[in-house]
Amino acid sequence: MAAQFNQNDDSVVVIIGSGAGGGTLGNELAQKGINVVVLEAGERHEYADFVNDEWASFTQLAWKDARTTSGSWRVSKNFPTLPAWIVKAVGGSTTHWAGASLRFQEHEFRTAAVYGRIPGANLLDWPVTLAELEPYYARAEEKMGVTRTGGRPGLPGSNNFKIMKAGADKLGYKECHTGNMAINSVERDGRDACQQTGFCFQGCKWGAKWSTLYTEIPKGEATGKMEVRPQSQVVRIEHDASGKVTGVVYFDKDGREQRQKARVVAVAGNSIESPRLLLNSTSSKFPDGLANSSGQVGRNYMRHMTGSVYAVFDKPVHMYRGTTMAGIVRDEGRNDPGRGFVGGYEMETLSLGLPFMAAFLDPGAWGREFTSAIDGYSNMAGMWLVGEDMPQETNRITLSDVKDQYGLPVADVHFDDHPNDVAMRNHAYRQGAALYDAVGATRTFPTPPYPSTHNLGTNRMSANARDGVVNKWGQTHDIKNLFVSDGSQFTSGGAENPTLTIVTLAIRQAEYIADQMKAKAI
Amino acid sequence: MSGDHGRRARQQGAVSRRVFLRRSSEISFAAAVTITTGGALLNAPEAWALDVKGLQPQTMKTLILVARDIYPHDKVPDRYYAIAMKSYDEKAAGDPATKAEIESFVAGLDAAAGKGGYAGLGWESQRVALLRAVSNSPVFETIRSGLIVSLYNQPEVWPIFGYEGESYTKGGYIKRGFDDIDWI
Numbered sequence: 268m269a270a271q272f273n274q275n276d277d278s279v280v281v282i283i284g285s286g287a288g289g290g291t292l293g294n295e296l297a298q299k300g301i302n303v304v305v306l307e308a309g310e311r312h313e314y315a316d317f318v319n320d321e322w323a324s325f326t327q328l329a330w331k332d333a334r335t336t337s338g339s340w341r342v343s344k345n346f347p348t349l350p351a352w353i354v355k356a357v358g359g360s361t362t363h364w365a366g367a368s369l370r371f372q373e374h375e376f377r378t379a380a381v382y383g384r385i386p387g388a389n390l391l392d393w394p395v396t397l398a399e400l401e402p403y404y405a406r407a408e409e410k411m412g413v414t415r416t417g418g419r420p421g422l423p424g425s426n427n428f429k430i431m432k433a434g435a436d437k438l439g440y441k442e443c444h445t446g447n448m449a450i451n452s453v454e455r456d457g458r459d460a461c462q463q464t465g466f467c468f469q470g471c472k473w474g475a476k477w478s479t480l481y482t483e484i485p486k487g488e489a490t491g492k493m494e495v496r497p498q499s500q501v502v503r504i505e506h507d508a509s510g511k512v513t514g515v516v517y518f519d520k521d522g523r524e525q526r527q528k529a530r531v532v533a534v535a536g537n538s539i540e541s542p543r544l545l546l547n548s549t550s551s552k553f554p555d556g557l558a559n560s561s562g563q564v565g566r567n568y569m570r571h572m573t574g575s576v577y578a579v580f581d582k583p584v585h586m587y588r589g590t591t592m593a594g595i596v597r598d599e600g601r602n603d604p605g606r607g608f609v610g611g612y613e614m615e616t617l618s619l620g621l622p623f624m625a626a627f628l629d630p631g632a633w634g635r636e637f638t639s640a641i642d643g644y645s646n647m648a649g650m651w652l653v654g655e656d657m658p659q660e661t662n663r664i665t666l667s668d669v670k671d672q673y674g675l676p677v678a679d680v681h682f683d684d685h686p687n688d689v690a691m692r693n694h695a696y697r698q699g700a701a702l703y704d705a706v707g708a709t710r711t712f713p714t715p716p717y718p719s720t721h722n723l724g725t726n727r728m729s730a731n732a733r734d735g736v737v738n739k740w741g742q743t744h745d746i747k748n749l750f751v752s753d754g755s756q757f758t759s760g761g762a763e764n765p766t767l768t769i770v771t772l773a774i775r776q777a778e779y780i781a782d783q784m785k786a787k788a789i
Numbered sequence: 790m791s792g793d794h795g796r797r798a799r800q801q802g803a804v805s806r807r808v809f810l811r812r813s814s815e816i817s818f819a820a821a822v823t824i825t826t827g828g829a830l831l832n833a834p835e836a837w838a839l840d841v842k843g844l845q846p847q848t849m850k851t852l853i854l855v856a857r858d859i860y861p862h863d864k865v866p867d868r869y870y871a872i873a874m875k876s877y878d879e880k881a882a883g884d885p886a887t888k889a890e891i892e893s894f895v896a897g898l899d900a901a902a903g904k905g906g907y908a909g910l911g912w913e914s915q916r917v918a919l920l921r922a923v924s925n926s927p928v929f930e931t932i933r934s935g936l937i938v939s940l941y942n943q944p945e946v947w948p949i950f951g952y953e954g955e956s957y958t959k960g961g962y963i964k965r966g967f968d969d970i971d972w973i
Contacts, residue, residue, distance in 0.1 A: 319955035322942050426970040433973045463968075464961030472957045582972045587952065589967035621952035625941035633859045633924075633933055634917060641941075642862060645951025706973060 269488035269495070272304050274527050279304050280780065281515055281529035283501045283544065286359020287769040288753035289535030290479025291410075293495075294487035295777030301784065303493045304527055305484075306517055308500040308536075309355035314481055317362070317470030321622045324469035328362055330355040333677045334539065335667040340682040341715050345630035350680035351570075352718040353537055357497050358480025360537065360720070361766065362470045365592035366450040366477065367615055368413040369763035370404050373397040374602055375610075375655065378759045381602060382609040387685055388657035389567055393758040394730040394739035400771055407770040411449035411477040412456060420452045421445045422461060425589030427616045430580075430648040434702035435596045442597040446615070449477035449767070450590060456482065465618065467591040499525070502673055504532055504548045504557055504749070512557070512749045518673055531748045531780060531789055533741075535773075538568060538722035538755040542664045543678040545726070545736075558726070558743035558751075563736050565665055567658035567727050568680065569760040570719035572610075572688045574652045575617055576699030577628065578708035579643035586618040586648050594650075599698060600762045608690040611762045612654025614699060619649070627717050640712060648703060652695035653721070654762045657685035664725050680719075721765050726755040740779040741772060748789040752776060818854050818867065819908045830871070837868045843881030843888055848895045851908050852877060852932075855898070858916045859933055860940055862949070869946050873939040877932075894928045 272279050280296055282289045285307040293305045309330075318324050329352060336343035336350045343350070354360045374381045377392040384390075408416040415421045422445045424432065435443035450471075451460045458481070459473040467476060474481050487493035498520035505526075506512045514528035534541045542565035546556040556564055594616030601611050619627060621644055629637055662683060666676035684692075696713040703711050729735025732744035741756050743749045752773055754765045761768070783789045822832050824846045830839045830853075841849045856870040881888035899906035901919050910916045923929050940946070947954050956962060 319957045322938065423968060425967045429968065429970050429973050461963075462961030463963040464956050466956070473961075583951070584970065585951070585953075585966065588956075588962035588965070620954075621947050621950050622938070622942045626937050631933075635861055635913075638861050641950065642864070 268491055270302065270491050270493055272302060272494050274525065276302075277514065277528035278302060278530050279528075280531040280533065281306060281527055282533045282535055282752065283515065284308075284359055284535035284537065284540075284753065285357050285479060285484060285495060286354070286535065286537065286753070287361050287479065287766045288773050289533065290358065290361065290483040291770050291773040292533055292535065292752045292777055293493050294479075294483035295774055296780065297487040297490040297493035299777065299781045300492060301781060303487065304529075305493065305495045306499040306501050306515065306527065307357050307359075307495060307497050309357060309497065311357040311495070311497040312470070314470060314472055314474045314478075317472045319464070319466045319469060319472070321469065321620045324466075328354045328356050328470060333669055333671055335669050335677060335679045336681070337679055338662070338681040338683045340684065341630075342718055343682070346718050349718045351537075351539055351722050352720050353539075353722065357484065357495060358478045361478040362480055363468050364720075364766055365467050365615075365764070366448045366590075367592050367595070367764040368408065368411060368447050368449045368767040369613070371397065371761040371763055371768055372600070375759065375761040378610075385609060385657060385687060387659060388687065389660045390658065391727070391729060391734055391758050394728055400775070403771045403775045404767065406774050407767055410482075410774070411767070411770065412451055413767070414446065414448045414450065414452050415444065416447060422448055422450060422452045422590055422593040423463075425463065425586075425593065425616070426584050427586040427589065427618055427648050428594035430584060430706060431594045431596065431614070431616055431650060431702065434706045437705035438698070438702055440596050440598040444595065445593040446595045448590070448593055450593070451475045461590055463589040465587045465589060465591060465620075500673070501536075501544060502547065502675055504534075504544065506550065506552065506557070506746070510552060510746060512746055522672075531750065531784070533750040533752045533780075534726075535752040537753055538725045539664055539678045539680060541751060541753055541755045542725040543666065546664075546666050547675055558736050558745045558749060560745050561733050561735060563727060563734070565725050566660045566663045567724040568662040568664055568682060568722070569656050569658055569724040569757070570682060570716075571721040571723070571760055572612060572652070572654040572656045572691045572695070573716040573721075574692050574696060575649060575714040576652065576696060576703065576711055577647050577649040577714055578700070578703030578711045579640070580646045580648065580707060581709055583645050584648050585645060587620055591618050592616055592651070596702070599695065606694055608687045608694065610655030610687070610691065612652055612691055612695050613762055614695070614702070615651045615653060617649045617651035628712060628714055630715070640710070643710070650699055650702075652692070652699060653764065654691050654695065655760050656688045658724055658727070658759055659683070659685055721754070721760070723754045723757040723760050723765060726751045728756050728758045741776045742779070750776065750780065817911070818857065821867065822850050822853070824850065832867055832871075835866050835868050837871070839871050839875065841878055843878045843883070844891060848892055849874070849878050851895045851898065851906070852891065854908050854916070855895075855920065855932065856936055856940065858913055858920060860936055861913060864949050865946055869940065869943055872943060873936055876935075876939065890928055894923075894926075897923065
């Protein structure tokens, strides 16, 4: 049964956010017998409540609170108040994610060493290696039931995948399959197998896709050591005279200010809200915000090099049927500077329903060039392109002039593409179009990036305190009992979808926190 | 649709949806939509009428054509463009600022079109040229961006594009064609 803790109980670990990082960390700590309070800004919708309707689901799940944008990225022009398509609900963006679960490659943990000096890029090696993380990756894959790992079978191929595979074969690509997906290909862990429903982004109504909402969170609650408080938006982290954090201030569902004391605080609010919270937590001791002695809080915001290619054929495809992202070509994921850029990218099947296709195919476009593309919807195949983007100090989260409902500055998300990102995207557009052309596409569309789904890097890990915000355990360099537990820890972005790595780091971080608490070091 | 079938259907006076669709692309919008003495828009070929409360009926008629010219889909009947634009009339009924903005926008298009007005221009390309000239205006952008939801989020138009919508209650596609492609 879920625990209920007193707000003055200063023995608990407070986790801010219940997604891939926070939800996993909470359960892992609870399993070790540690008392945890998870404060989640959003509401709790169980998976039966999800809706197979793109706009209605967006209204139900998306983070729609005010944000602002700046920089030359097209999202800022087309979606100036929606820099990211992420979730405000219990389970965070694990309700919305597609399920692609890929380990980072060895070189992606040491980009400064491997890529060398790239002008404008703030490359830095991670203070951890793939070898150190491998056992934790295996545990994450087991926890999430990732297909094609641990002997688990792959998902069957949809129409959209079959086109991708035929094109990949024609181009001579060697590694194309239905992906490593945290989606049950067979019943497992008390959850259904995938029923090829589509609508993966709208929350899986079968519970076949791993989400902390119906895995980590109920498991943690069942220990009697974990309490999840929905509609509890943390606005400030407090500290004592010694600089140790002592608790958090949050607003409850009725808009009342509350305070929860804590022995340890872990921030897991995604790469936009986590730095915003640290920057908003100023004090006379920390005038630039918490854990910000390096000045790196909010900097090095990464969103992955992304784009999509959709193609129209002369015969039906019905790409929206089936698992959205169960299809991948990995051959371009390698680092091969001979292509004109460092790092690599993945090609993954993607589909949008008609309403979102209209919104995202070519935002702002109108007239027959646009509508004739939409007319081809049922004959359309699609892929997402996702690759490593360069960390840049000037791509960053700052506090906006706009205030939220509590009177606090909202996040401004500033982003400019790095020339390496542009070169990679152009290469990926060419390869994606070539793949579809090879199997008879009559028309292809190089579709621009959507509002960011992968938000990374704004509280980066570093070996040296002057270079980043947290150490190799996600513990802030400045404050021993303050941790970061989400994708904002990433020192660099890798080419891979980030959730598996976020979960991996959270499992490892839970061990460290438990050890440090036992040793009375925190 | 085969010509024979179409002729037969019309001879029999059958009112099938396919005939509607055929007619809506054959008959010019200006001819298909008439304004009743009561101030409503009547589309006899498609058998629908729309009460106009806030805007001048002629303005609403032109606005519906503007919607089609922005997002022209020959297989989508006028009724769905009318539904997509209805909210401007409703808003204009209670908000003089909206009414003035929309009336002025349409009056501007009519003036630019010359005699016969915007709706009197026979070719889509002629009308689109006028829209391009105003495409940076806030009112155009409001109308365009609004259509992305008000037109494409009508479940009734989804089948026209071959999109099947909600699938959970049907058990997903695991037994309904997720992998039925036969030409690759």
